[in-house]
Amino acid sequence: MAETNLMRGTKILTVATLASKILGFIYVVPFSALVGQTGLGLYSYGYTPYTILLSLATLGFPLAVSKFVSKYQSLGDYETGYRLFKSGLLVMSITGLLAFLLLFFMAPVLTPYILPDEQAGVNSYEDIIFTIRMVSVALLIVPIMGMIRGYFQGCQSMMPTAVSQVIEQIVRIAFILSAAFLIMNVQDGDIGLAVGFATFGAFVGGLAGLAVLLYFLFKNRTNMLGLATTNASSKPLPLKSMYKELIWYAIPLSIVGLAIPLFQLIDTLTINGALAKIGMGDISENYVGVLTQSAHKIVLIPMALATALSVTLVPTITNAYTSNDSVRLQKLITQTFQLILFITLPAAVGLAVLANPIFVALFGLEDLAIGGETLRYYGPITLFFSLFSVTAAILQGINRQLLAITALLVGLVLKLALNNLLLLQLGPNGAILATYIGFSAAIAITIWGIGKHTSFSYQLIIKRAGLMLLFALIMATSVWIIDTGLRITLPLDNRLNSFILSGIGAGSGAVVYAYLAYRSRMAEVVLGARFKRPD
Template identity: 50%
Template sequence: MTDSKFLRGTMILTMATFASKILGMIYVFPFVAMVGQQGLALYQYGYQPYVILLSMATLGVPMAVSKFVSKYNAMGDYKTGQRLLKTGILFMSITGFLAFLVLFSMAPVISGWIISDPSDLDGNSLIDVTFVIRMVSVALIIIPAMAVIRGYFQGNQSMGPTAVSQVLEQLIRIVFILSMAYSVLYIMDGDLGTAVGFATFGAFVGGLGGLAVLLFYWKKRKHFIDQQVNESTVDHNLPLSNMYKELIMYALPFSFVGLAIPLFQLVDLFTFNNALTASGYTLGEAETMYGVFSGSAHRLILIPVAIATAMSVTLIPAITKSFTSQNDEVLQNQITQAFQIIIFLAVPASAGLMLLSYPTFALLFGLNDIEVGGYILRYYAPVAILFSLFSVSAAMLQGINQQRFAVLSLIVGILIKLILTYPLLIALGSMGAIISTFLGFTAAIIFNLVIIAKYADFDFRPLIKRTILIAAVTIVMSLGVIIVKEGAEQLFPLVSWMNALLIELFAMVTGILLYFIITVKIGLAGKVLGDRFSILKK
């Protein structure tokens, strides 16, 4: 395959992954309109344990299989890659089924960890939580095996099957979630627990759609793959033990770092309700806050994270190449640029979310829980910067062959989160979960930066200067947003969806234009974004 085709395939896969994530964020708006924040909290009760077990069952398999297959293909050994595919599908089917059995059987126990006082009728019942967990657990039977197939296609430099299956899986899942929630609540006049339970079953239905796409591509390309295998010039004939040992060595760092945000959310899952009800809140109030924190607000702050990291991680392969070839000057510039892009995009986006938290929440989730939603979103928004920095700094550690430290930094962050969350929730309410997340990720990022400075001999001074400039521009932008927002609220009080739209529109356009004009005029935008936006330098 030519380089141009490979680059095109990589771009298609990146765009598909980004589109899948955006779809996974925006469906929550109509979903919350139907089930409310407590319904979203119930959905999260099932989805969070599912994500952890799915990650444990797959262990970063797609990327690891891709790397393994690509390596042996390059040596002319196509048989080893196909042996991995056949045994891997069987192995991952077994691990997936075991994960399903664990989650399904443990559902009542997990429910008790989430809701310690089932007598509080103001919130979701243990029966509903158990039902939701069991419904989503079924997806574990098929999703892990799909990871192997996707990785095999990617290892053969064929990104289309993964891209199409990812997007179609997400689309089917979302359509199923929304249609089932609507049908149960508004057509069959069912209860909230039933609606959310069937909605979570969408993970399995979406998985079937994604699997069907992969099988279609496999059947279509089977003749070419068989021909390729028959033309192998080498056969390493690796024992299965050696094959899987090598695969796990590739997979573990990717898997563990990818678990960062889910692990932090798992701590909140098992502490949030128990701590807040112990400090005087009803279960219903605690669940509303948890729904906002782990669902609504969390998805909103992931939007700037997705945009910033998508632009910066494209530099990671180049960083790996510069480090390997010991081109220190280029390496310094690449690391600086990757961090600059994160700060340039995430800082003003987080500032905007903070300042417009109440109209943003009202616009997307309605006015019912605006006091709770606006408050949590305002103080949770800055964490988007930390999510972005951790993701990119951990990727850099992998790029300079120090991935073991990325795992250690995450362990440090999780321990801080684990120790502080419950007492901070007791003392500060929902703000406690935000602060513990902030402190945990800050510690992990500092750890990563120290290692980058040591092993890449990185000088942070130019980055600090650029960060101060970005912060100054963000402050100017924020002042403009505040003035326009306050003026708009005088004309359009925040009492209706249309008024929220007008306030958001005026203030957001002001902020974007101010930031864009100032950064372009002073040459900051062109310097940060580099050659890909060279027009900004003019």
């Protein structure tokens, strides 16, 4: 019964996480209509450093606490986890305050690096500083919220986290859109003010999420206190020992989780200056908005689906590794790779083929020249994001956290070394190429590490990946032919046509890919017997 409840809770949390991510993508469409790609660029100037400071403030503690609490409760020691939770709330309060102060007062220092020449940009230094400072306030409460979520998850209670995630996102989005609409359409229409208040939505949404968690906390406080009091260890674990164990697990999680934000930070700090040097400063801020917000939000959708579907496999991999069940471990790693490739390969190819109609459908014609081309080249990065996320998680599952960190550092060094150079040589697409190179190197290391430390053979994966790629290319050719034919009567000159083109293109592509996967029995191999083809 306990296992059934845990699986039900995990499914609820997975659905809530997906819903939260989808909501986080959808709001960008009306928000961009209000503030434009320049406004989205300004939004990213504040949100990218905020995301990094948030990760540093939490240090991966929420997830580590969930593992820690789960471990000791499985041993019948509820008191140790509860003591860690109480002290963790104080620690997260302190680190959140320090992160807030650091980001708030560092805003004027960061701004000249983000926009080297204020006169060449649409956004002013004052706008950027205001935006960074408004979003920094969220650091006061979000780490605390993460700690409470981690404790509930450790107690195998997923509902509080699920509900708070969705409520937090809904309130945040409602505030963002309301504030932007009122300032842009009722007040004087100042983009800097609108975006600044929009980033403050992180704090408002955080308050709503925290309120939900406190409700669940007070609702269950009697049971939690009772269990902690009556189920205590005869030899209480000192806080020093607790945090030593916690930090060893948490810091690698935190660093690896920073992969995408750190790559984005490099783009944020280098794109404007590099493009200004080659005479493209007039489009640089629009490009930052497209790359770090519009196109980026689109590519995260298939990645979120892939990682959500595979997330239940990773703890199982840990169990198989620690119990020395090599046959089961090989099977699980194979299943994980197949699942990720099966979902993200066609999505990556599809985004490249349908980049123009998708961008126009979501963000309009105004920035198609930049947005369509960016999405065409950036869309396939969803495959790289997914592969790194899953392979790094597998390495952590087999206690090779340091190798995952090493892979990320190598990728970041390459990105940092090449970004400015490639921007100067290739223009805007140079930043995208540098991201591909950085993630390719990181993935190569993680894949090598998995093979070395689990004796995993990639022969079968390579064979099946090649077949999936072939199906994706056939799908892409079909979609391109259909899209080209439809444009004779549905030219890409309005959003209605682009919605039709995107819908028919994506639908026909899905049908072609599904048919090929079904006929070849690939769907049965990856997704199970329910997709078995009759003989």
